Amino acid sequence: MTSQIIATHSVGATVQTVLDRLFAKIRSEEYSLNTRLPSERALASEMGVARNTVREALDVLEDCNVIKRRPGSGSFVTYRSEDAPQQGDSSVAMETSPLDHLVVRGILEPEMVRLAVINMNPREVWELEQLMSKIEGVHTDVAAFVKCEEEIYRKIAEGTRNSLLASCYNLAIEASRVSLRITLLRRHLTPKRILEYQQRYNALFNAIASRDVERAVEFIKLHLLEEQKLFFRDN
Known part of the structure; x- marks a missing residue:
C-alpha cells in the first residue's frame, strides 16, 4: 500500500484501541507484508473484546488499504513498511x-x-x-x-x-x-x-x-x- 492511511468514519473508543494495537503490530512488522492475520475469533480473544469490535477495526484497516480480505482465506497485510518514514x-x-x-x-x-x-x-x-x-x-x-x-x-x-x-x-x-x-x-x-x-x-x-x-x-x-x-x- 501507499503510506496513506485514511478512515472516513468515526469509531468508538474500544474499536480505536484495537485499531491502534493492530496497526502498531503491522508497522513493527510483527505482522509483515502479505502475512495472514489471526482470525477474528483469535484476535478478539487476545485483545479481550467482542468479535464484532475486531470486525469493525478490520473494516477500517481495509478501508485504509492496510489489509486486504480474501473470502475463504482471511485478512492479509498490504501495508508496506518500507513506505514508512525512518x-x-x-x-x-x-x-x-x-x-x-x-x-x-x-x-x-x-x-x-x-x-x-x-x-x-x-x-x-x-x-x-x-x-x-x-x-x-x-x-x-x-x-x-x-x-x-x-x-x-x-x-x-x-x-x-x-x-x-x-x-x-x-x-x-x-x-x-x-x-x-x-x-x-x-x-x-x-x-x-x-x-x-x-x-x-x-x-x-x-x-x-x-x-x-x-x-x-x-x-x-x-x-x-x-x-x-x-x-x-x-x-
Whole structure:
C-alpha cells in the first residue's frame, strides 16, 4: 500500500484501541507484508473484546488499504513498511497528537506561504496550478483528496527555497499521515466540505500567482482557524 492511511468514519473508543494495537503490530512488522492475520475469533480473544469490535477495526484497516480480505482465506497485510518514514521520524509522528499537529501547522504554514509567494518561479507556479486542477477533480474520494492536499503543500514548501523549513513541514505531513488517530479526524471531509476546501485552495493559489503576500498569508491563517474550529467541535 501507499503510506496513506485514511478512515472516513468515526469509531468508538474500544474499536480505536484495537485499531491502534493492530496497526502498531503491522508497522513493527510483527505482522509483515502479505502475512495472514489471526482470525477474528483469535484476535478478539487476545485483545479481550467482542468479535464484532475486531470486525469493525478490520473494516477500517481495509478501508485504509492496510489489509486486504480474501473470502475463504482471511485478512492479509498490504501495508508496506518500507513506505514508512525512518524510525526516528516515525516515532515523532506516531507520538504527535492532533492538537500538536495543528499547533505546528499554525507556526509553519503562514511563513511557508509568505516565502513561497516571494520565491516561487513561474514554472513552480504553473506546477502548483496543475495540482489545483487535480484537486478540483476530486469530489467524494477522501483518500485521493488528502493525497492531493499533500502534493499542494509539498509544492508550496519546496517553493520557499528553505530546505530546513520544507523538511520540517514534510515531517508534519508524515505526522498526519501515519497516525490512525489523526486521520480518523478527517471524517468531516464530506463532499460539501471537500468543495469548500477546493474553493479555499483556489483562493490561495490566486493570491500566490498574483504575488500578494498579505492576502496569501491571511488566507492560510483563516484556513487554519477553520480547521481548529472543526477539531474543537469534534473533541
